[in-house]
Amino acid sequence: MKKIIVNPELCTGCETCALICSNYNLGGFNPHRACLTIEHFQQGIFNSLGFCQQCENAVCSKVCPTNALKIDQEKGYVTLDKDKCIACGNCVEQCPFDMITIDPDTNKAFKCQLCDGETYCVQYCPYGALEVHTK
Amino acid sequence: MKWKSYMGKMLIIDLSNKSYEIKDTPLDLIENYIGGKGFGVKLYQKYINKDTDPLSPENVLFFLTGPLTGTIAPAFRSCVVTRSPLTGTWLDSYFGGHFGQEIKYAGYDAVIIKGKSETLTYITIENDNIEFHEADELKHKMISKTTEILKDDHGDDFRVACIGPAGENLVKYALVSCEPMRQAGRGGAGAVMGSKNLKALAIKGNNLVKTADNVEFLKAVNKAYKELNNSPSIETFNKVGTPSSIPFAQNVGMLPTENYKYGQFDNSEQLESKEQSNAFWQRDIACSGCPIACGKIGEIYSGKFKGTISDTIEYETLGLIGSNLGISDINYITKIANLCDELGLDTISTGGSIGFAIEAAKNSNLSFLNNSDLEFGNAETVIELVKNIAARKNKLGDLLAEGVKRAAEYIPESNKYSVHVKGLETPAWPPRGAPGMGLALMTADRGGCHQRAFPVSYETGSEKWQGEYLERLSTDKKAEVVIYQQNKLAALDTLIKCDFATYGISEETYRLLLNTATGMNIPKGYWQKLGAKIWNETRRINLKHGFDRRDDYLPTRFVEEPLPDGPAQGHRITQSDMDKMLDEYYKLRGWNKEGIPQKK
Numbered sequence: 001m002k003k004i005i006v007n008p009e010l011c012t013g014c015e016t017c018a019l020i021c022s023n024y025n026l027g028g029f030n031p032h033r034a035c036l037t038i039e040h041f042q043q044g045i046f047n048s049l050g051f052c053q054q055c056e057n058a059v060c061s062k063v064c065p066t067n068a069l070k071i072d073q074e075k076g077y078v079t080l081d082k083d084k085c086i087a088c089g090n091c092v093e094q095c096p097f098d099m100i101t102i103d104p105d106t107n108k109a110f111k112c113q114l115c116d117g118e119t120y121c122v123q124y125c126p127y128g129a130l131e132v133h134t135k
Numbered sequence: 136m137k138w139k140s141y142m143g144k145m146l147i148i149d150l151s152n153k154s155y156e157i158k159d160t161p162l163d164l165i166e167n168y169i170g171g172k173g174f175g176v177k178l179y180q181k182y183i184n185k186d187t188d189p190l191s192p193e194n195v196l197f198f199l200t201g202p203l204t205g206t207i208a209p210a211f212r213s214c215v216v217t218r219s220p221l222t223g224t225w226l227d228s229y230f231g232g233h234f235g236q237e238i239k240y241a242g243y244d245a246v247i248i249k250g251k252s253e254t255l256t257y258i259t260i261e262n263d264n265i266e267f268h269e270a271d272e273l274k275h276k277m278i279s280k281t282t283e284i285l286k287d288d289h290g291d292d293f294r295v296a297c298i299g300p301a302g303e304n305l306v307k308y309a310l311v312s313c314e315p316m317r318q319a320g321r322g323g324a325g326a327v328m329g330s331k332n333l334k335a336l337a338i339k340g341n342n343l344v345k346t347a348d349n350v351e352f353l354k355a356v357n358k359a360y361k362e363l364n365n366s367p368s369i370e371t372f373n374k375v376g377t378p379s380s381i382p383f384a385q386n387v388g389m390l391p392t393e394n395y396k397y398g399q400f401d402n403s404e405q406l407e408s409k410e411q412s413n414a415f416w417q418r419d420i421a422c423s424g425c426p427i428a429c430g431k432i433g434e435i436y437s438g439k440f441k442g443t444i445s446d447t448i449e450y451e452t453l454g455l456i457g458s459n460l461g462i463s464d465i466n467y468i469t470k471i472a473n474l475c476d477e478l479g480l481d482t483i484s485t486g487g488s489i490g491f492a493i494e495a496a497k498n499s500n501l502s503f504l505n506n507s508d509l510e511f512g513n514a515e516t517v518i519e520l521v522k523n524i525a526a527r528k529n530k531l532g533d534l535l536a537e538g539v540k541r542a543a544e545y546i547p548e549s550n551k552y553s554v555h556v557k558g559l560e561t562p563a564w565p566p567r568g569a570p571g572m573g574l575a576l577m578t579a580d581r582g583g584c585h586q587r588a589f590p591v592s593y594e595t596g597s598e599k600w601q602g603e604y605l606e607r608l609s610t611d612k613k614a615e616v617v618i619y620q621q622n623k624l625a626a627l628d629t630l631i632k633c634d635f636a637t638y639g640i641s642e643e644t645y646r647l648l649l650n651t652a653t654g655m656n657i658p659k660g661y662w663q664k665l666g667a668k669i670w671n672e673t674r675r676i677n678l679k680h681g682f683d684r685r686d687d688y689l690p691t692r693f694v695e696e697p698l699p700d701g702p703a704q705g706h707r708i709t710q711s712d713m714d715k716m717l718d719e720y721y722k723l724r725g726w727n728k729e730g731i732p733q734k735k
Contacts, residue, residue: 012428014421015233019207028343029206030240031423032292039291043279043315043444044420045432104341124207126360126426127419 002076002114002134003054004036004122010129013040013047017121017130021112024120026105035099035112036121049130052099052112054078056135060091060100060111068109075117076134082108138165139347140202140652146243146265148258150331151192151250153267160244169629169649169665170201172227174245175216176672179225182249185679189220189323190305190330192251198238198296198336201631205239205344206352208648209359209640210425210633213238214319218680220330221307221323221484221538222558222582225676228310228324229586231422231633232317234338237294241340248331255303257335259289262342270334275300277477278312279444285337297335298325299479301525305329306536308484308560312476316430316446317422320481322559322581347654355647359640363426366639372429373419375408377450382407384454387595388568388701391459393511394490395554395565395692398701402463406453410465415445422633429635440470448472454563455486460493461511471517478525487560488535489520491542494552501546503530554690556583557682567693568703569594571605571613574716577687578617580673586634588620608703610712614719622666625673629665670724671732684730688713 015038018031026033037050054077061069061078068084069091085108091100092109103110114132115121122130136143141160148155168177175197182195197216204211213235219226238246241260255270273281282295294314302309302325309325310318319325328334346352363369371379381403384390388398400406417433435443448465452472462468475482495501496509508516523532534542539560543553554561559582566573571590579587592598593616594607600616627637627645646657677686688694689708697705718728726732 009418012419012421012425012430014423014425014428016207016424016426019424022343023207023349026343027349028345030341030343032240032339032341033343042434043432045417045434045444126421127428 001054001056001073002132004051004112004114004119004130005133006049006051007129008046008048010127011047011049012127013038013044014126016124016126017049020120020124024115025110026103033103035101035110037099050097050099052078053097054112054114059094059096063090063094065090077114078111079113080109080111082106085109137162138202138653138655139345140206141165142239142242142244142342142344144243145245145247146260147247147249148265149250150248150252150256150333153252155265157263170204170244171199171214171629171631172216172625172669173629173665174199175214175227176669176676178245178247179216179218179676180672182247183218185681187218189218189223189327192249192331194218194327194330196248196324196327196331198235198246198248199631200235200238200244201629202653203630203648205236205423206346206652207424208352208356208652209363210422210427210636212422212631212633213313214628214631215311215324217324217327219322219324219559219581220305220326223680224557224581224682225673225680226322226324226581227628228319228321229628229631230311230313230317230319231425232314233423234294234296234313234317235631236423237338237340239344240342241338242342246336248333251330252332255332255334257285257297257333257337259293260336260338262340273334275303278479279315279477281335282312282315285335289337290339293337293339295335295337298328299477299525301479302326302329303334304525304527304536306480306525306527307538307541308481308488309479310481312479316476318476321483321584325479346652348651352648352651355644355651359644359648360426362641362644363636363639368638369427369635372427372635372638375412376429376431376447378406378408378411378448378453380450381453384450384563387591388698388703389564389591391454391563391565393461394459394494394552395561396494396552396696396699398565398568398698398703400458400463403458405463405465406457406468411448411469414465414469415443416447420446425633427633427635435466435469438466440466443470443473445469445473451563452482452486455483455490456517459486459490459563460517462514462517464514467514471514471521474518474521478521480521480525483562484538484560485521485524487554488524488539488542489517491539491549491553492520492531492535495546495549498552499546499549503534504546551691551695554692556689557686559583561690564589564591565693566689567698567707568701569607570610570708570712570716571616573689573693573708573713574613574617574720575620577689577713577717578621578720580670580677587624588617590616590620608706610716614716614723618720618723619663621670622663624666625669626662626666629669667724674726674730674732678731684717684728687717687730
């Protein structure tokens with residue numbers, strides 16, 4: 001499985017990762033709407049980024065009643081079939097990392113799927129703070 | 136909305152009756168004035184009269200964005216426009232960070248604030264949910280504490296713009312802090328906010344900023360990234376930030392020292408980047424979507440001020456709080472800058488005002504200036520003065536809170552060393568060895584400012600103007616350089632560009648970013664036309680407020696006192712130099728000899 005990891009020493013808090021994420025996934029810019037999270041501490045001396053961990057034993061996939069969430073070993077991440085999602089919220093409730101939300105516009109689950117392998121947040125980070133880690 | 140990347144709405148808040156309305160952003164405003172400064176000049180004339188007292192409920196505060204604000208395009212900001220209580224002129228003051236982006240995410244191109252609340256208030260804006268709150272617990276709270284309390288109460292993802300005690304006390308150069316360490320610093324917008332009893336705005340939203348042609352827009356973004364990566368100036372901003380200008384200013388004799396008396400500072404090396412890097416820099420910090428990361432943040436590691444959190448002490452602050460006050464200890468300068476930031480004071484005007492006071496103490500017999508501690512290099516006294524200015528405590532603090540121009544009116548014969556243009560304390564680029572910079576300060580629409588045009592690099596030989604090097608101390612061709620820069624920067628301030636990014640991103644790339652984001656078809660050559668139109672508008676605004684040619688001159692120090700040191704030693708900008716440059720400048724702008732625009 002693959003996941004995105006961060007070197008917090010290199011993160012400047014510019015939120016370019018979250019901007020490109022929302023643009024790729026939702027067609028517009030707003031860092032609050034990304035499927036990654038950013039918290040600023042001590043006025044920005046330290047930023048903490050949260051990414052979907054693409055768990056080997058993903059609890060979101062276990063609690064999904066419609067099989068919309070699946071562990072895809074070949075692709076290397078937990079996939080989401082939006083057509084199957086009924087927005088029950090089980091995955092949101094059970095994710096130990098709070099990395100799934102229900103998108104207010106689509107009313108479907110919303111999670112990181114590594115931009116179908118493109119990982120634009122990694123590509124666009126101006127400081128090389130992000131990388132794809134393969135387990 | 137016909138044009139993409141705009142939100143299509145403006146939020147208009149009336150504090151007098153705690154009401155608001157949401158209106159469409161007029162299409163003709165967008166099509167003729169793009170955003171930011173362009174929106175500002177039109178809205179200003181709609182809402183503010185020639186006699187509007189800047190600190191009255193009738194003055195209006197405009198928080199304005201541009202079409203690229205909130206997108207991934209590098210590096211776009213936001214601005215505050217209002218009538219300045221410091222100068223009485225038009226005021227546009229710009230800020231980076233994340234607050235302006237959040238205005239867009241909440242669904243607005245502009246937030247317009249009118250009226251006055253009876254009691255201290257703050258406003259929360261979450262999309263179209265606007266609430267007014269009593270701000271008793273925030274009264275006289277510092278900037279970072281105010282921000283922290285509002286985030287604790289309403290959520291970390293709110294972005295906060297607020298004033299400190301200086302704004303509440305109507306210090307004429309109080310700033311608006313847009314999240315800590317990012318400020319609309321100049322001209323006293325914080326005092327306007329204070330006069331309205333508005334302590335803070337907290338804002339967040341979940342709207343998306345959508346572009347017209349996403350594929351082409353991202354190509355334009357990548358072009359901008361490449362241009363930034365290829366620019367040696369941008370590399371310098373990234374590695375060492377604006378303190379890199381200290382050795383340059385020292386070498387060319389343009390580092391303000393002891394209330395602008397000198398152009399070189401004996402201890403200038405102590406103001407260079409290395410000193411603050413050793414004192415507190417831990418990591419790079421950047422504004423929204425910015426790949427430059429000119430900011431360096433950290434906590435002072437040791438000594439008396441250990442634990443003080445600071446972003447880069449910028450060149451302007453090093454010049455005005457450092458050399459201009461004879462202070463070279465970077466820990467003290469950092470502490471004083473931090474105090475200004477927390478109290479909500481513009482460091483440029485604060486340094487200018489205190490420098491003036493120290494010189495006045497030497498030259499005046501007034502009893503409140505009779506203080507042997509008032510001398511250059513005395514950092515402890517400066518700390519006390521900064522606190523007293525913000526609190527308007529005692530005669531001196533209260534007088535300096537009015538700025539140099541008004542303070543000089545009170546102190547006999549002090550105009551010889553009162554340094555301001557139109558009431559705005561000048562920046563850290565004293566112009567005696569660079570007449571073009573003098574003209575830039577003389578004609579800047581908000582008073583003595585270096586951000587409307589900065590011809591110094593052409594004058595000191597680091598850049599060619601139309602293929603040739605300009606004579607540094609001559610006035611020749613300086614008017615055309617200043618006009619070109621003023622027009623370009625005003626036009627790009629409709630997008631609300633970052634000044635630093637313009638060292639890398641080309642005019643053509645700005646055009647591509649705008650067109651692909653909005654769907655407009657702005658032609659090549661548009662920026663100069665748009666900029667000239669905006670300069671005519673701000674000129675008309677200032678003329679209506681009673682400013683004219685007589686206000687377009689430099690302070691006595693730069694005109695009558697020859698520069699005592701540096702490579703331009705012995706030089707000054709004479710009355711005839713100024714007249715010659717102004718005549719040429721007005722003519723090239725299509726203004727008459729009195730500086731009145733002639734063409735509609």
